[in-house]
Amino acid sequence: MRHDMDLYEPSFEAIRSGAKTIEMRLNDEKRQKIRVDDLVFFHSRANEYDVLRCKVKSLRKYADFYELYPYYDKKVIGYSENEKADPADMYAYYRKEDIERYGALAIEVELLDDIYLCDGHMHLEYGPLNKEYALQFIEEGIRKGLDEVDILDHTHRFKEFKECYDHLRIYEKQDEWLNKPTKFCSSLAEYYDLIKEIRQLDLPIRVKFGLEVCYTSNTEELLKEILKDVKLDFLTGAIHSIDSILYDMSFSRELLWDIRDPDEIYKRYYEEVLALVRSGLFDRLAHPDQIKLLNIYPAYDLSETYEKIAEALKQKDMYGENNSGIRYRYGHHDLGTGEELLKAFGRHGVGIICASDAHKPEDVGTLIYENTLRNKEVI
Ligand SMILES: [Zn+2]
Numbered sequence: 001m002r003h004d005m006d007l008y009e010p011s012f013e014a015i016r017s018g019a020k021t022i023e024m025r026l027n028d029e030k031r032q033k034i035r036v037d038d039l040v041f042f043h044s045r046a047n048e049y050d051v052l053r054c055k056v057k058s059l060r061k062y063a064d065f066y067e068l069y070p071y072y073d074k075k076v077i078g079y080s081e082n083e084k085a086d087p088a089d090m091y092a093y094y095r096k097e098d099i100e101r102y103g104a105l106a107i108e109v110e111l112l113d114d115i116y117l118c119d120g121h122m123h124l125e126y127g128p129l130n131k132e133y134a135l136q137f138i139e140e141g142i143r144k145g146l147d148e149v150d151i152l153d154h155t156h157r158f159k160e161f162k163e164c165y166d167h168l169r170i171y172e173k174q175d176e177w178l179n180k181p182t183k184f185c186s187s188l189a190e191y192y193d194l195i196k197e198i199r200q201l202d203l204p205i206r207v208k209f210g211l212e213v214c215y216t217s218n219t220e221e222l223l224k225e226i227l228k229d230v231k232l233d234f235l236t237g238a239i240h241s242i243d244s245i246l247y248d249m250s251f252s253r254e255l256l257w258d259i260r261d262p263d264e265i266y267k268r269y270y271e272e273v274l275a276l277v278r279s280g281l282f283d284r285l286a287h288p289d290q291i292k293l294l295n296i297y298p299a300y301d302l303s304e305t306y307e308k309i310a311e312a313l314k315q316k317d318m319y320g321e322n323n324s325g326i327r328y329r330y331g332h333h334d335l336g337t338g339e340e341l342l343k344a345f346g347r348h349g350v351g352i353i354c355a356s357d358a359h360k361p362e363d364v365g366t367l368i369y370e371n372t373l374r375n376k377e378v379i
């Protein structure tokens with residue numbers, strides 16, 4: 001069995017360094033399920049996608065933390081050389097009456113690695129919104145050895161967001177696209193029902209549910225109004241259009257790329273990305289440099305823009321994606337988000353989430369391992 005736990009930075013780093021091998025917890029109902037040889041994934045509270053994967057070596061129960069402390073060297077339970085180990089410190093985490101009720105648990109762990117494989121972006125868009133179809137994505141994730149899969153359909157699947165796309169209908173091709181049967185065909189209530197069903201299953205990997213929200217600065221107020229009632233694990237904001245023109249469709253060349261100067265397109269794209277981040281509506285930024293999909297580049301240097309985006313993401317405590325869709329869906333030479341932008345994320349301490357942007361079950365997990373290693377190089 002697998003258990004996910006959050007850890008504050010000092011304890012997290014002490015486990016990473018090998019100094020701390022005992023995690024102390026309240027022995028409540030949740031912890032009573034832990035067994036020797038189970039896996040414990042420690043998520044950093046500063047970045048939940050910075051994860052230490054550990055194996056449980058032993059478990060010892062005590063009446064309380066006063067009984068537990070004398071059995072261990074202070075460094076092994078997470079104190080540094082110059083700190084005093086005081087069992088009263090545990091009152092910062094647990095109430096006295098809970099400790100008296102449940103007792104304390106010492107979990108001895110062995111660090112396996114810090115490679116947490118998360119595919120943070122996949123769509124049920126081309127199939128029904130039901131358990132069987134969702135399980136095809138989840139099972140593919142399990143087969144590929146992932147630790148987490150995150151499902152996030154586009155807002156253009158849901159009736160509730162229909163009005164947010166009206167501005168795109170000024171072009172006939174976009175109007176046709178929005179009239180396809182896969183658009184606005186489901187309701188959020190149906191999505192919530194599916195989520196409830198999946199949550200009842202005992203799955204060996206973590207599964208989260210969110211939305212990929214098509215953001216534009218001119219629909220921000222409308223989105224704010226709709227999103228205030230949305231209850232999901234996360235919201236990913238994405239820029240798919242510039243001045244009401246989609247940039248990533250088969251018809252985008254004639255509507256956009258053949259008409260406008262790349263400098264202007266890039267400038268407008270990144271202005272919208274910045275507005276998205278600054279709107280404060282989202283937890284994650286989707287495919288941050290997807291505008292490069294056709295291998296058309298501006299004449300000006302983007303490094304200043306990248307700095308600004310990284311800075312804004314950090315300020316809003318948002319994650320940026322490293323999305324491999326750019327490689328296998330659009331045939332770009334990058335494996336995901338470009339090196340320079342990833343490095344800017346790293347410099348500013350922005351959390352990075354890997355994402356496949358799978359639209360079919362078999363694409364789940366594509367290049368996730370490779371991009372996870374790329375992320376490690378910049379943090
Ligand atoms: Zn997208």
Ligand SMILES: [Zn+2]
Nearest residue numbers: 121123212357
């Ligand atoms: Zn997507």
